Amino acid sequence: MRVEFINPFISATLDVFKTMLGCTLVRGPLSLKREHTPAHEVSGLIGLSGKCRGMIVVSLGRETAIRAAEIMLGARPDEVDRDVMDAIGELTNMIAGAAKTQLEEYRLTIGLPTVICGKNQVITFPSETQPLAIPFDSEIGPVSVQVGLVEMLVPVA
């Protein structure tokens, strides 16, 4: 994956967490996402298509997801319920949207976020994407952003 694809997702994640949650993320080292790396328990996924196609996954632990929703909603959910999953979907949507505006030349359109929740889940990207994982730490817990994008050889109408 082209490295210039990744910076917009890093800055979008930093911006969205700062703006929406008042939360300063500290970025850890980028790594190639290896096969079968388990994600955190709650993950927001959104598809991207246009002159490149792919997926972004924003993963948080259960407690971090509840804390994020608490900040966004102003009340603490007891568990990972519909409100928490919607909040994580909305964060993912905003991160994808902010990254998209920085990748204007690829004319990306973004799908709708889907949120998955489950223990020991493994998220696999297609082999050709060489997805990158960006770990972040913050006062509400660790966050992981995974991005897999490939450039389309044939222009999309």
Place this chain on the structure above:
Amino acid sequence: MRVEFINPFISATLDVFKTMLGCTLVRGPLSLKREHTPAHEVSGLIGLSGKCRGMIVVSLGRETAIRAAEIMLGARPDEVDRDVMDAIGELTNMIAGAAKTQLEEYRLTIGLPTVICGKNQVITFPSETQPLAIPFDSEIGPVSVQVGLVEMLVPVA
């Protein structure tokens, strides 16, 4: 969600399972996907965008996913490994691609498939999509296809 969105996904799923796996699916009753319905253990997800946006999820149990991969690869994988996840991603991609050609007026582009694997996982679509779940049964086990799409009010460039 508009009901005319759903038929292309049903026929695409039937066609792809028949063509790729020689497997005749028997469709069960459509249902609104309720919150927190657990999916099967292995799920292929793909985002769609254009004049409508959304996601399709193709879920299979672990044994069904292994059987599907066995038919596609000609050899039985011992477990849900990279090959199985790639096979399920490819099936999901073909189903989305076949549905897309039947929904030409929406000018859909499809993302890349991502495959998740995990016990007791819950997949949540955004509230506004009213996703539908289509259960299928087959000789290799049950398959569930979930589709959530919303029409965009503002035309996408």
